[in-house]
Amino acid sequence: MLYEYDGGVDAALPDLVVFPNSRAELQFVVETAFRHGLPLVPRGAGTGLSGGAIARHGGILVTLNRMRSILELDYANQRARIEPGVVNLELSNAAAPAGYYFVPDPSSQQACTIGGNVAENSGGPHTLAYGVTVNHVTGLEAILPDGRWITAGGAALDTAGPDITGLLTGSEGTLAIVASITVKLTRRPEAARTLLAIYDSIEAAAVSVSAVTAAGMVPAALEMLDGFTLRAVEDYIHAGYPRDSAAVLLIELEGMEEEVEPGMHAVRRLCLGAGAREVQLARDAEQRQRLWKGRKHAFGAAGRIAPSLYVMDGVIPRTRIAELLRAADEIARRYEIKLGNIFHAGDGNLHPLVFFDQRQPGELERAVAASREIIAACVAAGGSISGEHGIGMEKDLLMPLIFSEDDLDFMRRIRTVFNPQGRLNPGKLLPEFRACRETMNSWQRSAPAAMPEPLSVAPIA
Amino acid sequence: MTTIAAIPSASPATPAEVQAWVREAIASRSPIALDAASQFPDRKRMDLSRLGVWRFWEPDDLTCGAEAGLTPQAVQLRLSERHLFLPFDLPNPGIRLGAALAGHHSGPLRQGYGTLRDFVIGIEFITGTGELVKAGGRVVKNVAGYDLMKLMIGSRGSFGIITAANFRLFPAPAPAATWLIPCSGWEAAARFRAALMASFLKPIALELASFAPPQFAAAADESLWLAVRCAGDEPVHQRYERELSAMAREIHSELLAIPAEGESGFWEEWNAWPASAQARFSAPPEPALRALPRIADHARKAGLAVDFQGRLGLGAYRLRFRPLPSPEWLASMRGQLATLGENWLTLPSAASPLAAWGQLATSREFLRELKQQLDPHGILPDPFGLTAGNM
Numbered sequence: 001m002l003y004e005y006d007g008g009v010d011a012a013l014p015d016l017v018v019f020p021n022s023r024a025e026l027q028f029v030v031e032t033a034f035r036h037g038l039p040l041v042p043r044g045a046g047t048g049l050s051g052g053a054i055a056r057h058g059g060i061l062v063t064l065n066r067m068r069s070i071l072e073l074d075y076a077n078q079r080a081r082i083e084p085g086v087v088n089l090e091l092s093n094a095a096a097p098a099g100y101y102f103v104p105d106p107s108s109q110q111a112c113t114i115g116g117n118v119a120e121n122s123g124g125p126h127t128l129a130y131g132v133t134v135n136h137v138t139g140l141e142a143i144l145p146d147g148r149w150i151t152a153g154g155a156a157l158d159t160a161g162p163d164i165t166g167l168l169t170g171s172e173g174t175l176a177i178v179a180s181i182t183v184k185l186t187r188r189p190e191a192a193r194t195l196l197a198i199y200d201s202i203e204a205a206a207v208s209v210s211a212v213t214a215a216g217m218v219p220a221a222l223e224m225l226d227g228f229t230l231r232a233v234e235d236y237i238h239a240g241y242p243r244d245s246a247a248v249l250l251i252e253l254e255g256m257e258e259e260v261e262p263g264m265h266a267v268r269r270l271c272l273g274a275g276a277r278e279v280q281l282a283r284d285a286e287q288r289q290r291l292w293k294g295r296k297h298a299f300g301a302a303g304r305i306a307p308s309l310y311v312m313d314g315v316i317p318r319t320r321i322a323e324l325l326r327a328a329d330e331i332a333r334r335y336e337i338k339l340g341n342i343f344h345a346g347d348g349n350l351h352p353l354v355f356f357d358q359r360q361p362g363e364l365e366r367a368v369a370a371s372r373e374i375i376a377a378c379v380a381a382g383g384s385i386s387g388e389h390g391i392g393m394e395k396d397l398l399m400p401l402i403f404s405e406d407d408l409d410f411m412r413r414i415r416t417v418f419n420p421q422g423r424l425n426p427g428k429l430l431p432e433f434r435a436c437r438e439t440m441n442s443w444q445r446s447a448p449a450a451m452p453e454p455l456s457v458a459p460i461a
Numbered sequence: 462m463t464t465i466a467a468i469p470s471a472s473p474a475t476p477a478e479v480q481a482w483v484r485e486a487i488a489s490r491s492p493i494a495l496d497a498a499s500q501f502p503d504r505k506r507m508d509l510s511r512l513g514v515w516r517f518w519e520p521d522d523l524t525c526g527a528e529a530g531l532t533p534q535a536v537q538l539r540l541s542e543r544h545l546f547l548p549f550d551l552p553n554p555g556i557r558l559g560a561a562l563a564g565h566h567s568g569p570l571r572q573g574y575g576t577l578r579d580f581v582i583g584i585e586f587i588t589g590t591g592e593l594v595k596a597g598g599r600v601v602k603n604v605a606g607y608d609l610m611k612l613m614i615g616s617r618g619s620f621g622i623i624t625a626a627n628f629r630l631f632p633a634p635a636p637a638a639t640w641l642i643p644c645s646g647w648e649a650a651a652r653f654r655a656a657l658m659a660s661f662l663k664p665i666a667l668e669l670a671s672f673a674p675p676q677f678a679a680a681a682d683e684s685l686w687l688a689v690r691c692a693g694d695e696p697v698h699q700r701y702e703r704e705l706s707a708m709a710r711e712i713h714s715e716l717l718a719i720p721a722e723g724e725s726g727f728w729e730e731w732n733a734w735p736a737s738a739q740a741r742f743s744a745p746p747e748p749a750l751r752a753l754p755r756i757a758d759h760a761r762k763a764g765l766a767v768d769f770q771g772r773l774g775l776g777a778y779r780l781r782f783r784p785l786p787s788p789e790w791l792a793s794m795r796g797q798l799a800t801l802g803e804n805w806l807t808l809p810s811a812a813s814p815l816a817a818w819g820q821l822a823t824s825r826e827f828l829r830e831l832k833q834q835l836d837p838h839g840i841l842p843d844p845f846g847l848t849a850g851n852m
Binding site: 074076077078079099120121123127131132134135150155156157158159161162163164165166167169170171175187189190210213214215216217218255256258259262315316317318319344347348349382383384385386387388389390391395399402403404406407408409410411413414415416417418429 | 519520521522523524544545565575578579588592593594595596598599600601602603604605606607608609610611612613614615616617619620631632633655658659661662663693694696697700741743744745746747748775776777827828830831834835845
C-alpha cells in the first residue's frame with residue numbers, strides 16, 4: 001500500500017488516510033482525531049527518507065498535498081505565502097518570471113512539498129551558500145493536536161522573543177501541523193558557472209573539498225559522486241561524467257559576473273593543486289543542466305543497480321571527508337555490501353548508498369548493521385546522525401549517540417507543551433524504548449541486540 | 462532605572478558552577494537576572510563574564526566553539542589569524558557572547574550574512590531545573606533533534622542560561638567600499654530600495670537613518686540617509702559605484718564615497734548609535750517604510766522626537782525617543798501600526814525600560830506554557846512577562 005511507505009526502508013500501515021483540501025477541513029480532521037484519541041501523522045509527498053511520514057502507531061495519515069495554493073507572491077518584500085502542499089519546484093517556477101526562486105532544492109524537488117521541507121528542515125545541493133529550509137522560513141501558521149491554532153512569525157524578519165518559527169521548522173510534525181508558510185524568495189544570480197572536477201582517486205576529491213573550504217571559498221554548491229555512482233548515473237542519464245574517473249566534484253559558483261569569474265579560476269587552481277586530473281567548465285546552459293540532471297537523478301540511477309537501496313544521511317566536519325570515506329569503505333568490505341557515495345561535500349553531508357537485496361536472507365540485516373557503523377563513525381569524527389533527512393522512525397534510537405538523557409528530556413518537555421498526549425506523529429524524532437515488534441524500525445528488527453546504549457561520544461559544545 | 466546593588470551576585474567560572482548556582486537558586490527560590498540593569502531588582506544577578514574557555518577551533522572546517530563570557534572582539538581577534546570572522550557587528554562592543562545570543566543582537570552586516578540564528582550551529586545552556594543541556598553540534602549542517610538554538614537565541618534567558626555556543630565561520634570579507642546617499646524623503650528611499658533589490662548587487666550592508674553621520678552633519682539638509690556597503694575586488698567596487706550612481710540620480714541625489722582609510726571607522730561610528738536606542742521595530746521592508754513616518758508623525762503630535770536607524774533591505778530598525786514615551790502612548794502607537802497590517806513587532810532593546818509589545822497573542826499563549834514547562838520554579842529571567850503574576 002502506497003501510504004504504508006515513504007522513501008525510506010521502514011513501513012507501517014495507517015488506519016485511515018485523509019486528504020484535507022482546506023484549513024477548515026484540516027481543523028475538522030484534527031478535532032475529530034482529538035475527540036477519539038487517535039494518532040495523527042502529517043504527510044506531504046511521502047518522499048522523505050527517514051520514515052517521518054509513516055503511521056508508526058497507526059491512526060490517521062493526514063496527507064496535505066491537496067492544500068497546494070500559492071497564496072501570495074510578494075516580490076517587493078521578497079516573500080511568498082503558501083500552503084504546505086505546494087511542490088518545492090512549483091514555487092520556484094511560479095517566481096521565475098520575476099527573477100526569484102526558493103533556495104532549498106532537495107533532490108526530490110520535483111515532487112516533495114514545502115510543508116515536508118519545513119517538517120524535515122530539508123537541504124539540497126544549493127543550500128551550501130544560502131542555508132537550509134529554516135533559513136528561508138519567516139512565518140508559520142499551524143494547528144496543534146487539540147485543534148488550537150498557533151501563529152509564529154510572519155513576513156517580518158524579527159519576532160519579539162524566541163523564534164518559534166525556527167523551533168517548529170525541522171520538528172518533523174511532532175509539535176504541530178503546518179497549514180501556511182511564509183518563505184523568503186531569493187533573487188536569481190546574474191551569473192552561474194558550473195565546474196566538473198575529475199579525479200583518479202576519491203581521496204584527492206576529498207582533499208579538494210577541504211582545500212576549497214579552507215581557502216574560504218563558499219561555492220553555491222559543492223557535490224561529490226564516487227566512480228561507482230557516477231557510472232550508474234551515466235548509464236541512466238548520460239550527464240557527461242567521465243566513466244573512467246574515481247570521483248567527480250560538481251561545483252557551482254554564483255553571483256555577479258565580476259565575482260564569479262575570479263572565483264571560478266581560484267576553485268579550479270585549488271582542485272588541480274589537490275590532485276584533480278582535469279577541471280571542466282560547463283560551456284553552456286544545456287551542458288550545465290545536464291550535469292545537474294545527473295546529480296539530481298542519482299538516487300534514481302542508483303535504484304536500478306540493486307533491488308533494494310538504503311540512502312543514508314550523516315554529517316562530518318569537512319576536514320574529515322577522506323578519512324570517513326576510507327572508514328565507510330572498510331565497513332562495507334567487512335559486511336560484504338556494495339556501497340556508493342554521493343553527497344553534499346561542501347557541508348560534509350554524506351549520503352552513502354547501500355545496495356542490497358531485501359529478498360535474500362540476511363542482506364537487510366547486514367546492510368543495516370553496516371549503516372549503523374558508518375553513522376557511528378560519523379559521530380566519532382565529530383559529526384551528527386542526520387544532515388537533512390531527519391530522524392523520523394529511522395534513527396530515533398540513535399539519538400543517544402549524540403544527546404544525553406538530559407538533552408532528550410528537555411526536548412520531550414518542549415514536545416509536551418505542543419503535543420501533550422503525544423498523539424501527533426508518535427514514535428518519531430525522540431527515542432521510544434518500549435517498541436513492540438510491530439512498531440520497530442528496520443534497525444531494531446534487524447539487530448535488536450546491537451542497538452546503541454545511551455551515551456555521549458561527541459561533546460556538542 | 463532600578464539598581465540591584467543590595468542583592469548578592471554570582472560570577473561562575475565554569476558551566477558546572479553556573480549549574481550549581483542555578484540549583485542553589487531553585488533550592489532557595491531566588492530568581493536570577495542576567496542583565497546588568499535588570500527590570501527586576503529583587504533578583505540575584507549572575508555575571509557570566511568568567512566563562513572564557515575557547516572550546517574548539519577548526520579553521521579549515523570554518524567552525525569554532527566558545528563560552529558565553531568571551532567578548533566578540535576576543536573571538537574576532539583570534540579568528541583573524543586565519544582570515545576568518547564572525548559576521549556580527551554588535552552595537553555594544555562590550556557585550557559578551559552569551560548576552561549577544563540571549564538578546565539576538567545584530568548589526569548592519571545582517572544584510573549580507575544573516576544573524577546569529579543563521580550561523581550558530583550548537584548551543585549549551587543550563588535549564589530552569591538545573592540540568593546542563595546541549596543541542597546542535599559542531600558541524601555546519603545538522604537536523605538531529607529540535608532546533609534549540611532558535612529557541613534560545615533571543616529568549617533573553619527565559620528558558621535557560623546560555624553557557625557556550627558553536628559557530629559557523631566565514632572567510633574575512635574582501636576589501637569593502639561604502640557610499641552614502643542623502644535622500645529627500647520616504648518615497649525616494651522606497652524607490653532607491655526597490656531599484657537596488659531588483660538589481661544583481663548584493664551589498665553586505667544596506668542602511669537607512671533619520672540623521673546624518675557626524676562627518677556630514679554640518680552640511681545635512683536632507684531628512685534621510687542611505688548607506689550601502691559592498692565587499693569585493695576593484696571591479697566589483699567599480700560596478701557598485703556605477704549602478705548606485707544611476708540609482709541615486711533617479712532619486713535626484715548623489716553618491717558620497719567614504720574614503721577607504723575611513724571606511725571601517727565609519728561603520729564603527731554608524732553602529733555605535735543603536736546603543737542609545739530604546740526599541741526595535743521590525744516589519745516587511747516595504748511597509749516598514751510606510752510605518753516609520755507614521756511613527757514619527759504620531760510621536761511629533763505627542764511632543765516626542767524620534768530618530769531611527771536600521772536595515773533598509775530587511776525592515777529591522779532601532780528607535781530612539783526623546784523624551785521616553787509613556788506606556789499609554791506606546792499602546793496607542795501599536796494600535797496605529799496594527800491598522801497597516803500584521804506582524805508589526807516592537808520589542809525593547811537590552812537596556813530599554815520600555816515594556817515589550819507587539820507579541821502575537823497566540824504565540825504568547827504558548828510561550829507562557831513553554832515557560833511554565835521549562836522553568837517550573839520561575840527562577841530564570843522573565844523579560845517578556847511570561848510567568849503568572851509577572852504580566
